Amino acid sequence: MTSAQVAKEHEGGEGNRPEEGYERGLGSRQVQMIAIGGAIGVGLFLGAGANIAKAGPSLILMYALAGVIIFFIMRALGELLLYRPVTGSFAEYSREFLGPFFGYFTGWTYWLMWVVTGMAELTAAAIYINYWFPGIPQWVTALVFLIVLFVANLISVKLFGEIEFWFSMVKVTAILGMIVIGLGVLTLGFSQAGDTAAVSNLWAFDGFFPKGVGSSLMTLQGVMFAYLAVELVGVTAGESDDPEKTLPKAINTLPWRIALFYVGALTVILCVVKWTEFADEGSPFVKAFEVIGIPAAAGIVNFVVLTAALSSCNSGMYSTGRMLRTLxxxxxxxxxxxxxxxxxxxxxGTGVSVIFMGIGVVLNYTVPEKAFGYVTSVATAAGIWTWLMILVSHVRYRRAVVAGRLPSSAFPAPGGAKLSWVAIVFLLFVTGLIAYDADARVCLYVMGGWYVALVIGWSVLKRRDPQVTARRREPEFEKL
Structure with a gap:
């Protein structure tokens, strides 16, 4: 019996509780664009500039390397999703294959990731609006965005999908425009950058690794932040109208998305503009447009980055409400x-999450600018935990398949569990880099405090309802 047949046979039963009652209102077009948009965020539009200053052209290799690992993670998730497509998938698979505490911890940690990301993105969006309207108080703009996105999430999942579709379209169009214009400069020599733009810029200024391999590796933590939200397609599983078709298609397009939007865009930018011209702050897209001589370059990119911030916050509201329901x-x-x-x-659940995001707006309004970096580092640490749980759950699932306890998924990951182990080692290596960085390691302290808080919460649950903490979700196919 296939996974689809079993899921259909058990529809409405115990195994499908987390998605029960949801409207399957996300079509193929929306799931595809959510997947594309999830791979494009503020981490690329803004964060890449500081990383170019640290690593030079070798940053392209870091994005490519991390992109390969992200693909391993998403294929592992894809195999699990076709085994049992449910909303709140990360927590559900952790609960099933690792035990109830890991499901509890993963669900709450993913909720934390999106809440703190929402705090940062709302504040960032308000700052971007100040570029055009400096007279509007920052808190007013942030509050307006918070309310509008909250209302949109309440109306229907279809409206969420449609908003995310158009947010993603703006981001995709901006990057494609940058690539096409950059290639035109390189091949035809037009624009103010025509005399200095050349592929040789990738190695002509102190080589491909101008500051050493070590400096390049230290950018991996920022690179991984840029890839946060690619796993969002897993949260949509319970509301996709045809998950067995839309989810594999969305995941299989990830390699070309990474190759085009990250590796391709950065390669073109670093050919058009010498890496030595990038500073620790500012967007590489703004710099490239300015060097090329496009009018209103800063305003164009500011609009795109605003869209990226609102897209991230919109996704955060969607994810947090559904994860709370799963918990x-x-x-x-x-x-x-x-x-x-x-x-x-x-x-x-969405409303409570929005309240916490609103608290973040107030806090970010009063604390120093460095707080934004701290918040994003916490989101990265929480994201790494989520990815690790996906991979470990996949390894356990593959063992069950080999042992004959569970049938194969309709979308098996290439290489089975071996590539999941490669990704696990890589994520642990990145965690080590975070611990080594004095500025970034604060997020590990925060995660330590979060762990203590969740353990205390688990102890309270254990006293109130021992059955909750003792229950391990029975794999669907072991019941047949």
Whole structure:
């Protein structure tokens, strides 16, 4: 019996609790664009500039290397999604293959990741608006964005998907435009950059690794932040109208998305503009447009980055509400979060998450600028934990398949568990780099405090309802 047949046979049963009641309102077009948009964010539009200053042209290799690992992670997730497509997939697979505590920890940590990301992105969006309207108080703009996106998430999942579709279209169009214009400069020599633009810029100024391999490796933590949210397609599983077709298609397009939007865009930019001209702050896209001589370059990129920030916040609201409902379904969050609104959205869970994001707006308004970097580093650490849980769950699933306890997924990952182990080692290496960096390691302290808080919460759950903490989700196919 195939995974699709089993899922259909058990539809509405215990195994499908986390997605019960949701509207399958995300079509192929929307899932595809959510997947594309998830790979393009502020980490590329802004963060790449500082990393170019640290690593030079070798940053292209770092994005390519990390992109390969991200593909391994997504193929592992894809195999699990076709085994059992559910909303809140990361927590569900951790619960099933590693035990209830890991499901609890992963669900709450993914919620934390999106809440702190929402805090940062809302504040960033307000700053971007100040570029055009400096007289508007920052907190007013942030509050308006918070309310508008919250209302959109409450109306229906279709509206969320449509907003995310157009946000992603803006980002994709901007990058494609940069690539086409850059290639025109390189091949035809037009624009103010025509005399200095050349492929040789990739090695002509102190080589491909101008500051050494070590400096290049230290940029991996920032590179991994840029890839946060690619796993969002897994959260959409329970609301995709045809997950067995849309999810594999979305995941299989990841290599060309990474090759085009990250490796391709950075390669063109670093051919058009010498890496030595990039500073620790500022967008590489703004710099490239300015060197080429495009009018209003800063305004164009500012609009695109604003879109990227709002897209990230929109996705955060979507994810947090659904993850809280998954936790509530398993008794790991207040039961009230199980309820869906009349439009089949987890309105209360999304609302509570929005309140926490709003607190972040107030805090970011009063703290120094360095706080933005701290918040994003916490999001990266939480994201690495999520990716690790996906990989470890995949390894355990593959063992069950080999042992004959579970049938193969309709979308098996190439290389089986071997490539998941490669990705696990890589993520642990990046964690070590974070610990080595004095500025970034603060996120590990925060995650340590988060772990203590969740352990305390687990102890409270254990006293109130021993069955919740003792329950390990029974794999769907072991019941047949």
């Amino acid at each position: 509530a379904e398993n008794g790991e969050a207040p039961r009230v979060f199980r309820k869906l609104s009349s439009t089949k959205t987890p309105a209360l």
